[in-house]
Amino acid sequence: MTRLSVFWQVFLGVLTVALGAVVMLGAITRYALSAAFDAYLQHIPQGLNPMGRPRMGAQILGSAEQSFIAAVDRSVALGVVAAIALSIIAAYLIARHLTRPVRKLEEAALALADGDLASRVDVSGPEEISALGEAFNHMADTLEESEELRRRLVADVAHELRNPIAAARAQAEGMAEGVLSADAKRLNSLVEDMAHLSALVDDLQELAVAEAGRLAYDMSELDLTDLVTREVERATHIAAPGVTVSAELPEDAVLVTGDERRLSEVLRNLLANAARHTRAGTIGVHLTNEAGGQVRIAVVDSGEGIPEADLPYVFERFYRADTARAADTGGAGLGLAISARIVRDHGGEVFARPTPGGGATVGFTLPL
Secondary structure, eight states: OOOOOHHHHHHHHHHHHHHHHHHHHHHHHHHHHHHHHHHHHHTSOTTBOTTSOBOSTTSOOOHHHHHHHHHHHHHHHHHHHHHHHHHHHHHHHHHHHHHHHHHHHHHHHHHHHTTOTTOOOOOOSSHHHHHHHHHHHHHHHHHHHHHHHHHHHHHHHHHHHHHHHHHHHHHHHHHHTTSSOOOHHHHHHHHHHHHHHHHHHHHHHHHHHHHTTOOOOOOEEEEHHHHHHHHHHHHTTTSOTTOEEEEEOOSSOOEEEEOHHHHHHHHHHHHHHHHHTOSSSEEEEEEEEETTTEEEEEEEEOSSOOOGGGGGGTTSTTOOSOTTOOTTTSOOSOHHHHHHHHHHHTTOEEEEEEOTTSSEEEEEEEEO
């Protein structure tokens, strides 16, 4: 079944309303003039008409009266015709004005579907059409950002896989050809390369499960002061020599409902990220109660910091501020993305901002 376009629906709708109004106005005008003319004739003496000619009641009219009625009918007919023409023009212009932004939106959507992610529309027209245009532009911005992250994914995963695979292959081929001896040192190196690959695959799988909203949680009441103390002690072993790792905790217990293993994973990721970027100075974990029944955990370091332009993307999947960073100093950009999902599933929010004096502050909030 063929459906009318929006243009024709608007055009016919406006035209129908206009024509209905015109016909109704013409009929009312014709009726009103006839009634007024009949009332005029009623006041004329019964024996003579206005021209001095006899008549029978009000039914016999002279040529002047008949000419007047005919002129009224012609005027009403011409008025109706003119109004119909004006209605057609007005309906066309209104329909064109209302549907032009929709056509531009359709063209932009087709261009976007063909891969032109820079396609945008000018926000114009009525409020609803303007809101639709703004929503389209926002969607296009999101798709463009997602495509950029996908390109980063391809580059980062290829980079992460290339080094351990190349190293493992070279050693395996050398040992197979007898060029290298299969001693414990080389075998341990192969195991480390395989472990790196396995960890990357596990992270990719966990991220896919997290983004699908299928992460499993074992929720229970826990004390965040114990969790922070444990993870800070663990982080002292991965921090660079000379870097001090400490915690600022309230005296009383801070109780939340959550998955202890998952929240430990979040804090561990934040501390590991801070340790990678802090070669000297301090790393501190600040646990504070906030207004509105919230608790705030912030990992503050004095390291190299985060560029201002990269702050909004710290928790994006596969995002790394320094794309040239070697594999041993930066991950594939998956840990913080997984952490952000875990925090949001617990009803909290993540944040990242520069630390005054240098470094970065990265953390999250949870409801008490």
